[in-house]
Amino acid sequence: MAEKRKVTLKDIAKDLNLSPSTVSRALNGYPSLSEDTIQMVKEYAEKHNYVPNTMAVNFRKNRTSILGMIVPQIVHHFFSTTISGAMETAKKHGYSILLAQSYDLLKDEILASQYLLGMGVDGLLISVSNETKEADHLQAFVDEGKPVVQFDKVTDLLPGPKIEVDDFQGAYQAVTHLIRQGYRKIAHLSGRMEVKNAHERFLGYKKALEDHGLEFRESLVKNCFAISEDEGFEFTRELMESVEKPDALFCITDLVALGAMNYLKSSGYQIPTQIGLMGFSNWMLSEYTTPSLSSVDQFGYRMGSRAAEWMIELLKNQDMGQNETLEMKTELVVRGSSMRS
Amino acid sequence: MAEKRKVTLKDIAKDLNLSPSTVSRALNGYPSLSEDTIQMVKEYAEKHNYVPNTMAVNFRKNRTSILGMIVPQIVHHFFSTTISGAMETAKKHGYSILLAQSYDLLKDEILASQYLLGMGVDGLLISVSNETKEADHLQAFVDEGKPVVQFDKVTDLLPGPKIEVDDFQGAYQAVTHLIRQGYRKIAHLSGRMEVKNAHERFLGYKKALEDHGLEFRESLVKNCFAISEDEGFEFTRELMESVEKPDALFCITDLVALGAMNYLKSSGYQIPTQIGLMGFSNWMLSEYTTPSLSSVDQFGYRMGSRAAEWMIELLKNQDMGQNETLEMKTELVVRGSSMRS
DNA sequence: TTGAAAGCGGTACCAG
DNA sequence: CTGGTACCGCTTTCAA
Numbered sequence: 001m002a003e004k005r006k007v008t009l010k011d012i013a014k015d016l017n018l019s020p021s022t023v024s025r026a027l028n029g030y031p032s033l034s035e036d037t038i039q040m041v042k043e044y045a046e047k048h049n050y051v052p053n054t055m056a057v058n059f060r061k062n063r064t065s066i067l068g069m070i071v072p073q074i075v076h077h078f079f080s081t082t083i084s085g086a087m088e089t090a091k092k093h094g095y096s097i098l099l100a101q102s103y104d105l106l107k108d109e110i111l112a113s114q115y116l117l118g119m120g121v122d123g124l125l126i127s128v129s130n131e132t133k134e135a136d137h138l139q140a141f142v143d144e145g146k147p148v149v150q151f152d153k154v155t156d157l158l159p160g161p162k163i164e165v166d167d168f169q170g171a172y173q174a175v176t177h178l179i180r181q182g183y184r185k186i187a188h189l190s191g192r193m194e195v196k197n198a199h200e201r202f203l204g205y206k207k208a209l210e211d212h213g214l215e216f217r218e219s220l221v222k223n224c225f226a227i228s229e230d231e232g233f234e235f236t237r238e239l240m241e242s243v244e245k246p247d248a249l250f251c252i253t254d255l256v257a258l259g260a261m262n263y264l265k266s267s268g269y270q271i272p273t274q275i276g277l278m279g280f281s282n283w284m285l286s287e288y289t290t291p292s293l294s295s296v297d298q299f300g301y302r303m304g305s306r307a308a309e310w311m312i313e314l315l316k317n318q319d320m321g322q323n324e325t326l327e328m329k330t331e332l333v334v335r336g337s338s339m340r341s
Numbered sequence: 342m343a344e345k346r347k348v349t350l351k352d353i354a355k356d357l358n359l360s361p362s363t364v365s366r367a368l369n370g371y372p373s374l375s376e377d378t379i380q381m382v383k384e385y386a387e388k389h390n391y392v393p394n395t396m397a398v399n400f401r402k403n404r405t406s407i408l409g410m411i412v413p414q415i416v417h418h419f420f421s422t423t424i425s426g427a428m429e430t431a432k433k434h435g436y437s438i439l440l441a442q443s444y445d446l447l448k449d450e451i452l453a454s455q456y457l458l459g460m461g462v463d464g465l466l467i468s469v470s471n472e473t474k475e476a477d478h479l480q481a482f483v484d485e486g487k488p489v490v491q492f493d494k495v496t497d498l499l500p501g502p503k504i505e506v507d508d509f510q511g512a513y514q515a516v517t518h519l520i521r522q523g524y525r526k527i528a529h530l531s532g533r534m535e536v537k538n539a540h541e542r543f544l545g546y547k548k549a550l551e552d553h554g555l556e557f558r559e560s561l562v563k564n565c566f567a568i569s570e571d572e573g574f575e576f577t578r579e580l581m582e583s584v585e586k587p588d589a590l591f592c593i594t595d596l597v598a599l600g601a602m603n604y605l606k607s608s609g610y611q612i613p614t615q616i617g618l619m620g621f622s623n624w625m626l627s628e629y630t631t632p633s634l635s636s637v638d639q640f641g642y643r644m645g646s647r648a649a650e651w652m653i654e655l656l657k658n659q660d661m662g663q664n665e666t667l668e669m670k671t672e673l674v675v676r677g678s679s680m681r682s
Numbered sequence: 683t684t685g686a687a688a689g690c691g692g693t694a695c696c697a698g
Numbered sequence: 699c700t701g702g703t704a705c706c707g708c709t710t711t712c713a714a
Contacts (some may be wrong), residue, residue: 018685019684019685021710032690037684055399055400055706057708058400060709061708074415074626075418080421091456096460258629280690289631351691361703362694363701365692365694366699366700369693375699393691396691397693400692542700
């Protein structure tokens, strides 16, 4: 490792017969310095391609310009878009993002938090796990004066800035769309009711039915636990084999809808003519199924970007943020699986 | 921001009437220290939950324990798996990963490199962009004694450790499989021949044909430029409308295969009976199409993990690495789109 | 407008 | 086995 020593601020000072403080000031654009000095220093620095030592600056200023970010899983398309959005915005403001995954396990979320805190991040962007029923590990950030901005999946156990998807509205629109397409017995493959997003979607589903004069029936709702493709398949089988036999399915997530689609197709049902199908999240793959899957877009990129923006603003103002929530609207994406007309 | 001052090493030293050096040694498990001292220090540290200041340590040791990682796009499923693999392995060894994207543009790759270098990463893991025809920005890392490990898409312009997918073998196996399924006129939707992976896949395709006594024809090869779904659709149309009319398609990537599949289905072709279809990369969505798409798995997680491991070993040994290549085998994933028997 | 100097929190060398 | 101390590179008072 033939590491050639890099030129430091002191080197410049010595060579230019200035004090380190002057050089520092010149480079950082302080006022009250003669134009000549500034010119000279800048030129010299440029010529010897001086690069300030980030570690020294961080150390001195007691900040890293790094934001921690915890998501359940990077490989989930939605989260990868939020990451992408947060990264771009952060970079624009001179921040970088240190990532960690919780795998939707509280245990791993705690580990990740401690890890990021130890790395000295300036703040935390987090979408909490489904298991998160305590928030001491998040409070730890706040205790050290590091803001926490929650997004997508949030917990009220930690007051502070939150960005949520308007799941209620998204579900309401989706189900309303199904009703307008003429479907009348709309079932819902829901998630766990303790999980806020899932509950909101359920409520949106219910309200849409009621507002359009359709009866809500418990028997048309199935709770997925793992939110898996298999559950989509199995619950759809149960529903289609039951007396209720719905003519449309609104699924908590595209993956579940995919399972439903597989069951329906393998059992010879025609989508969307015989039965309509609707997912949620607008995964990349929804476009590529046959028929393509209608869904609800959550604007992951924008969400990540907003979270980062918010964080940076808090950091700039030395503020921990109020206990306020920003609701992000969703957008219905109508595709083949629900287009009867 | 009510940041309560944290206890430092010096605090401990003062309170315990020891020197900072002793405390440091005790905490870092140095030999030649009395058991008593170690005990005492550790207990005190524990009790006052002392946490070493990462920034100070980094600064002092002139390293960050952060690895830079540049991929074309995080949202690509394959890359998100490599990221995940690299992150887990890095964490296991006390390293974290700072991510950046090149969007397959040289310009952005250079920016990302400079950015990561400026952040003071200890080394770089990179899958280069398709445009990368020079490597000064990577050489810059080497010049500062920071190892660069390339993976997946690599350039020979920078000598050093590389992890490559054995694209040749993967393509060879894929095409051999098609031949065994009885397909005889196998077309190839290839990528840009200047891109190594694409070229290797092309060569594997060609060799498989030759080894099985089938004629290779230029007219059955179409070069995709953007590797897009649209190109898959269009080139498939061209092929199917030409006199050549293949009975199977081997596509450079699953996305292209998807485009091909869409054209074929919309034109009434039966897959896999009339025409066989094969992708490459084994994207998440390949499983969910109808029919499901045969593909070639590239083990992204393992690849990222190996890249990180390699890097950490280099770092440990203060080594920049030789100009050697690790070839990772692929695995054929046979699904509905190519299963005639 | 500039300089001198004190650290930030550790680590590691040199003594003892 | 332990202590003293210089110092990593930069920022920021305080003083001139």
